[in-house]
Amino acid sequence: MPLHRPSATRVASAAFIASAATAAVIVAPLPAAFATPSATAVIAEAYGGGGNSGATLTNDFVELANRSTSAYALDGYSIQYLPASASAGSLWQVTALTGSLAPGGNYLVSEGAGAGGTTALPTADATGSIAMAAASGTIALVKSTTALTCKTVADCTGDANVVDLLGYGTAVVREGTAAPAASNTTAVSRAASLADTDDNSADFTAGAPVATNSAGETASSGSGSGGSGGPTAPGAFRIHDIQGTTRVSPLKGQSVVGVPGIVTAVRTTGSKGYWIQDPTPDADPATSEGVFVYTGSAAPTVAVGDSVLVSGKVSEYYPSSTTQSVTEIGSPVSTTLSTGNTLPDAVVLDDSTIPGTYTPTNSGGSIDALTLQPTVYSQDFYESIEGERAQVTDARVVGATNEYGEMFVTAKPDENPTKRGGTIYGAYDQQNTGRIEIVAADGSTPTLNVGDELSGTTTGPVDYASYGGYLLAPSSATTGTAVDNGLKQEVTRKQRGKELALATYNVENLDPTDSDDKFARLAKGIVTNLASPDIVTLEEIQDDNGATDDGTVSAEATLTKFTDAIVAAGGPQYSWRYINPVNDEDGGEPGGNIRQVFLFNEHRVQFVDRASTGDASTTAVSVVKDRKGQAHLSASPGRIDPTSTAWSSSRKPLVGEFRFQGETIFVIANHFNSKGGDQPLHGRYQDPTRSSETQRKLQAEEENAFVDSLLAADPRAQIVAAGDLNDYEFSDAVKTLTDDGDVLTDLINTLPVSERYSYVYDGNSQTLDHLLTSPSITHYDYDVVHINSEFADQASDHDPQVVRIDVQNCGQKAYKHRR
Secondary structure: OOOOOOOOOOOOEOOOOOOOOOOOOOOOOOOOEOOOOOOOEEEEEEEOOOOOOOOOEOEEEEEEEEOOOOOEEOOOOEEEEEOOOOOOOOOOEEEEOOOEEOOOOEEEEEEEEOOOOOEOOOOOOEEOOOOOOOOOEEEEEEOOOOOOOOOOHHHHHOOOOEEEEEEEOOOOOOEOOOEOOOOOOOEEEEOOOOOOOOOHHHHEEEEOOOOEOOOOOEOOOOOOOOOOOOOOOOOOOOHHHHHOOOOOOOOOOOEEEEEEEEEEEEEOOOOEEEEEEOOOOOOOOOOOOEEEEEEEOOOOOOOOOOEEEEEEEEEEEOOOOOOOOEEEEEEEEEEEEEOOOOOOOOEEOOOOOOOOEOOOOOOOOEOOOOOOOOOOEHHHHHHHOOOOEEEEEEEEEEEOOOOOOOEEEEOOOOOOEOOOOOEEOOOOOOOOOOEEEEOOOOOOOOOOOOOOEEEEEEEEEEEEEOOOEEEEOOOHHHOOEEEOOOOOOOOOOOOOOOEEEEEEEEEEEEOOOOOHHHHHHHHHHHHHHOOOOOEEEEEEEOOOOOOOOOOOOOOHHHHHHHHHHHHHOOOOOOEEEOOOOOOOOOOOOOOOOOEEEEEEOOOOOEEOOEOOOOOOOOOEOOEEEOOOOOEEEOOEOEEOOOOOHHHOOOOOOEEEEEEEOOEEEEEEEEEOOOOOOOOOOOOOEOOOOOOOHHHHHHHHHHHHHHHHHHHHHOOOOEEEEEEEOOOOOOOHHHHHHHOOOOOOEEHHHHOOHHHOOOEEEOOEEEOOEEEEEOOOOOOEEEEEOOOOOOOOOOOOOOOOEEEEEEHHHOOOOOOOOOO
16 A cells, blocks of 8 residues: 655654564674775764654754865765664665765764654755654765665675664664763764764764855754844745746755745744745746745744745755655744735636646756746646646645545546546546645645535635645645545345355554554444355554564454454454464554455355465465365465565465355455555656565566466456555556456456545555456456445545356356466
């Protein structure tokens, strides 16, 4: 399932970091790291207590310094972090750097924020979201943005990309002996001489954190709130000079004085600040006339309609290493010249203004430096009005309001519509250019479902969200009127007596610690909306204590609670089968040990139990023939090649053999690896790299080979492959699994295009969940049952689906191997 992450309109909380338990503890002494001392860029200070109890500063940070007399370029470099005691499952976390280190200068990298603290960092030169541990950890300055893979001092210091390394506290990876432990109120800092002896304990001491950026500003400098005290006459630069004709300001890193503008909106939650817009634009459509003024944790003191002169430092805020950026003026000081001024007219967003092509391409590279073409590409158009007032009229909701107060609407109501009001994502080149996010600047976004409407005019400045592309940030006073169009959950029909009903449902990390309400709502989905299918493949069933990582792998308590809830909802008493994963080997939430499960109604269908000849968790299931020449599974339930690298840190398919009305049905329950790590559609790298698809394609090849072996043994075998494949019907992975429809039929493709979805992400209705059938299954009725993805209030983020098979009339068509 794609991971939803917070947007740029709110301060990210400190990330929860957990890693898989190691299989063995190494007690042999570890060698000290002695990389070549750096004569140029070094790590000068590191602080991991930002926002913690007792802290003054709100964010963690890493500060770099330049020992040399020449500028040191940082484009393509990164700061990376590794936990102090890295396990086999620990990963280096990466924050990309841009720009350069001035001779003798500093460079501030802001990292994760906590809930505490009172003082914001000065404007950072680079921004990430790494939640560094306060007491111990390892920081690396790396001349690459690719995550390191080393876990030992010898490997890390032997990596030519590692420029400097700091291990503090109990860090295993360090230079020489680790620097002293830090705390919520102390950082580790290099001596003023910036000496680098490659012994962290000799080079660093613990003391009060002092964050300094490239402008020489410290954590206590600057007014931050946008108060008075600046010049009274306009300076040399206007907003269009700051925005320029590309995505990155030509004045990035420079201080500007007396930039004139009208305050058009104020953001009082999350990352606070306000937008200003020049009422006297230039003639270039590529240069925006609006810009965000970032005040950090300080509440802005200006008001909408104020005419102001703003002084500060120009920066580019990158919510992540793969997103586009927001041009900002930070550490602001402003002078209010007058109040109550008329606001500039809003740009109208509709079919006539938004281009039909999504974004330019650059062979997978960054599009930051490309000259904007706002009449050609929709993303260039939005960038060309970044910070300006814009409006949508009678906008239909295509992505329901989420827990962060974000929703998606479309400014193009006729663009790939679904029957229920959404927008279909039907191909990689159908990104749906009319989608735009709505996030009220004061946090008052209305709660709406797909198909509802913001009637009238919704107006706000154009901003860029961390993981959702461009957005409008209206204040509550200018938000359109919310109209509930009455979207209802779907209810499928009951299977007939001779029909086998088989459903699949991702129940989103279900474990006994979840609320009774979640169990009851999921149970209602099984009983009422799915009409109590005979077989249900479940994805994301967690172990009996959920995310607690203590070696528990059984899911008996989870399934007992769930099946009891189904009975309480009026459904049958389901039985279940599953195979425990090896602890912490199947990905998902750390400690959760998610797996696929078969639920089945023994009054309607029989499960064929056949014990594995080895450890069921690690022994591959195979196809065997009995004395009558009939195909069977070597183990039921079994797992497809669970030790293959294709399934590394991912869920292994569960295979079961069922009997229904004298017929054998083979069922495969799937949950392919997630899309985590893929570059976003709206990001700075175009075309985006879908790195996670590589593993899914390998998984598809494995499963396709297994299905092929089953069909080779019995060309008329009735096979259903079901579950969350985490990929689209048009993806290479799904096409590989189905062999382009020759081995398996993806039933989603049998529906009208406007109905092909089971998940809504960033306003795109898309297919991640699938039911696939072998050639002999010819008589069926298939339905995606929309009960979650389009609603603000969800029991799961996925919609279930069901196929009803007339098994007695199937089995006549045999699979023919292609030659």
